[in-house]
Structures are given as structure tokens and as C-alpha cells.
Amino acid sequence: MTKASGLMPACMTIWNDDQSYSKPKMEKYLRWLLDNGAQNLSICGSTGENIAMNMDDQKEVISHVLSFIAGEVPVYCGTGLYPTLHTVGLSKFAEDHGASGVMVILPYYLNPHKKAVLDHFRELRRNIDIPIMVYNNPWFTGYELTPLEVKTLVDEGVVTSVKAAHGDANRVHELRFHCGDKLDIFYGHDYAAMEGMLAGADGWLSGFPAVLPRPCRDLMDICITEKNVDKARAQQAKLQPYIDYFFYDKTAGVPHWQEICKYTLTAQGLDVGLPRRPLGDLDDANKRKVEKLLADLL
Numbered sequence: 001m002t003k004a005s006g007l008m009p010a011c012m013t014i015w016n017d018d019q020s021y022s023k024p025k026m027e028k029y030l031r032w033l034l035d036n037g038a039q040n041l042s043i044c045g046s047t048g049e050n051i052a053m054n055m056d057d058q059k060e061v062i063s064h065v066l067s068f069i070a071g072e073v074p075v076y077c078g079t080g081l082y083p084t085l086h087t088v089g090l091s092k093f094a095e096d097h098g099a100s101g102v103m104v105i106l107p108y109y110l111n112p113h114k115k116a117v118l119d120h121f122r123e124l125r126r127n128i129d130i131p132i133m134v135y136n137n138p139w140f141t142g143y144e145l146t147p148l149e150v151k152t153l154v155d156e157g158v159v160t161s162v163k164a165a166h167g168d169a170n171r172v173h174e175l176r177f178h179c180g181d182k183l184d185i186f187y188g189h190d191y192a193a194m195e196g197m198l199a200g201a202d203g204w205l206s207g208f209p210a211v212l213p214r215p216c217r218d219l220m221d222i223c224i225t226e227k228n229v230d231k232a233r234a235q236q237a238k239l240q241p242y243i244d245y246f247f248y249d250k251t252a253g254v255p256h257w258q259e260i261c262k263y264t265l266t267a268q269g270l271d272v273g274l275p276r277r278p279l280g281d282l283d284d285a286n287k288r289k290v291e292k293l294l295a296d297l298l
Contacts, residue, residue, distance in 0.1 A: 003184055003202070004040070004074065004076075004100075004101065004131065004133070004160070004161045004184040004186070004202065004203070005039075005184060005202040005203045006039030006040055006202075006203045006220070007037055007038055007039050007040070007203060007204055007209050007213065007216060007217045007220050008038070008039065008040040008041065008042050008074075008076065008186060008203055008204070008205040008209065009033050009038050009041060009042065009205075009209040009210035009213060010042050010045045010046065010047035010048065010205060010206055010207050010209070010210050011029070011030065011033065011041055011042060011043050011045075011047065011048055011065075011210050012029070012047055012048055012049070012210055012211070012261060012262065012265065012272065013026070013043070013044070013048045013049050013053075013061055014026045014029055014272050014273060015273050015274070015275075015276055016273065017273065019276050019277065021057065021060055021061060021064075022273070023064055023068075025271055025272060025273070026061075026064065026065070026068075027068050028270065028271070029265070029270055029272060030065065030068065030069065032213075032270060033210070033213050034072070034073065036213040036214045036217070037213045037214050037216070037217030037218075038073070038209065038213050038217070039073060039203075039217075040073050040074040040075070040076065040100075040203070041065070041069065041073060041074070041075045041076070042075075042076045042077075042078065042103055042205055043061060043062065043065050043075065043076075043077055043078065044058050044061055044062060044077055044078035044079070045078040045103060045105075045135070046078075046105075046137065046140060046207075047206070047207040047210055047258075047261065048061070048078065049258070049275060049276055050078050052275070052276040055081075055086065055089075055090060058078075058079075058090060059090070059093055062077050062090075062093065062094050062097060062099070063093075063097050066094075066097045066098045066099060067097070067098075070098075071098065074100035074101070075098075075099055075100050076099065076100060076101045076102065076103045076133055077091075077094040077099045077101075077102050077103065078102075078103045078104075078105070078135070079091040079093075079094055079102045079103070079104060080102075080103070080104035080105035080106070080107075080135060081107075082107045082108060082109055082110065083107075084107075084119075084120045084123050084124070087104060087107075087120065087124060088123065088124055088127045088128075091104070091124055091127070091128050091132075092127060092128055094130075095128050095129065095130045099130060100130065100131070101130050101131035101132065101133055101160075101161070102124075102128070102130065102131075102132055102133065103133040103135045103163060104121065104124065104132060104133065104134065104135055105135040105137060105140065105141060106120075106134075106135070106136070106137075106141045106143065106144065106145065107120055107141075108140065108141040108142070111141070111142050111143055114145070114149060117145065118145075118149065118152065118153065121134070121153055121158050121159060122153075122156070122158055124158075125157070125158040125159075131159075131160045131161060132158065132159045132160065132161075133159065133160070133161040133162060133163055133184075133186075134150060134153065134159050134161070134162045134163070135162075135163045135165065135188075136150070136162055136163060136164055136165055136166065136171075136188070137163070137165035137166075137188070138165075138166055139165065139166075144166060147171070147174040147175045147177075147178045147179070148178060150162055150175060150178075150179065150183070151178045151179050151183075154179050154182050154183050155182075159183075160182075160183065160184060161183060161184035161185070161186065161202075162175060162183060162184075162185055162186065163186045163188035163205050164185060164186065164187060164188045164189075164196070164201075165188030165189055165206070166188075166189065167189035167190075167191060167192060168192070169187070169192050169195035169196040169198075169199045170199075171196075172185055172187060172196045172199040172200055172201045173199050173200070176199070176200040184202045184203075185200065185201045185202050185203075186201060186202065186203045186204060186205035187199075187201040187203070187204050187205070187206070188205050188206050189206055190206050190207060190208040190243065190246070190247075191243050191247060193206070193208070193216070193219060193220070193223075193236075194219060194223060194232050194233070194235075194236045197219075197220060197223035197224050197232075198223050198227075198229065198232065201224075202224075203220070203224075204216060204219075204220050207257070207261055208239075210261065211261045211264040211265055212239075212242070212264065212297070212298075214298070215235070215238065215239060215297060215298070216239075218235055219232065219235045219236065219239065222235055238297060239297065241293055241296065241297070242293045242294075242297055245260075245289060245290075245293055246260055249289070254283075255282050255283070255286050256275075256279050258275045258279050259274075259275060259279055259280065259281065259282050259286075260282065260286070260290065262274055262275055263281070263282045263286075263287055263290050264290055264294065267287070267290055267291050267294055268294065268298070
């Protein structure tokens, strides 16, 4: 089985003005990501607005992207839904259409107990043959699997990789210590990627690589390939103003990170439109902020 590693953007989904899916714009965006350093792709995750899709929407995106990429790079499809039945069905659809693996967020909203969650993944393994990535994101689900719970699934042969989206690089330390090389670990957040990759992550899977692929690829290569801490700190410093704006420069929650991501692409010349409502566009003042940050970064 091929090791999952490298820069894996959590791809955005590109909509038309009427909020339908735009295949031509999506293809241009995916090509831009690959031309700027992406080594894998993740689709229909949080950054891809899976929460704004029904299953038919997700199937449309999955079948189109897999057909367009046609094996050029690995593609992991977000297929995690609350019902195990639907997670299995969507995952089998992704497998049948050529997905390299599935990225499965923990069952959300009702916050099932851990025995049920582990059985959710076991049932999925019984029904598909491609790799399963645990999408550990407590910010969106309210809980996460502990490193030892992940290890249980790894030792049983249920999962082979994890997106550690908490943000704390210690998650990477613990997962590597307990699971060794049996688990492919992706740092899954944006503000401490340097620390996560220096801690032993195999790659970086989050929103920043989907909107700033080149500087993110540079940081990842410095950390994982060159293993140059001083150079990594310098590259992190280049990203820090954008990070500070992205996470902290808000009034009553405005702007939303989805809106920032879409305009970050627009400001780089890509025709990507807006998120699906209820979110929308940045105001002019925030657009100017993004443009100034990009001028200094890129």
C-alpha cells in the first residue's frame, strides 16, 4: 500500500453564481494547486464545504474530480456522515470511482460514545478495500479519538492514516510514539504546521495548502525533507501575518474563514466565486487586508 504523505490541500469546492457546482472552474483550480506544489488532493472535507452539500452533491464532486485527476495524484474523498449506513454508501461510491482513500470525520452532532465510533470505522473497513483516514477534528465534532484509540484501529488494520486537526503538535508526537510507522500522520491545522511537521508528521492536510499552496509546500519541504529548523522558522515568520489575520482579526466573528479562503484565491486571479449561503463575500476593507497580506507573502 502506498504511503500517504506530502502536501494534501483540503480543496475548496467551486460554485457557480446560482450555487450549483462548476466543473470548469473546479478543474482550473485543481490544476493550479498541482502546478503550485500539491502532491495529493483531499475533496469534500470541511474546507470543501461538505456541510453545505447533500449526498448527491458530494457524489457529483467526487465523480467529477476523480475523473478529471484520473490517477495523476492520490485523491482522498471526504465521506464521513453521521449514519454509518450513509458513510459506507458514500465511501463505496468513492472507491468505485477510483478514490485513493477516504477521509472520514467522526460521527458528529449527536456525539456517540466511543465504542459506537470505533464500531463505525470497523463497519466501514468491512465494506471497502481502500485506505481509511481518521479525520480527527474536535472543533467540528466536539470530541476526538485519543492516540490510543487510533492505535486500536491501526492495530486491527481498520485505518492507515489520520488527519490530526486539533492544532496541537503534541497530537503528532503521541500518535507517532504509539503507532510508529504503521500510521501515516497529517498535521491537519494551519497555525502550527511547522511544529507539527517537525514533530514527525508525514504531511500537511488543511485549508492553507488549498489557498497558499506554494508557501505551504516550501514550509513542508523545509521541515520534512531539509529538516532545517532555522530555515523553517524564517518561512513560518513569512506566513505569520496571514495566520494572525485569518484567526484573530475579526469583529463579532466577521469575516468567516471560508470567506477569507475564497477571496484569497480570487485575489490570486482564480475565478472561484463565493461559499454557498449562508456565508458570502468579504467586505471591501477585508478584501484590501487580504490583498496587502498576499503582496507581502507571495
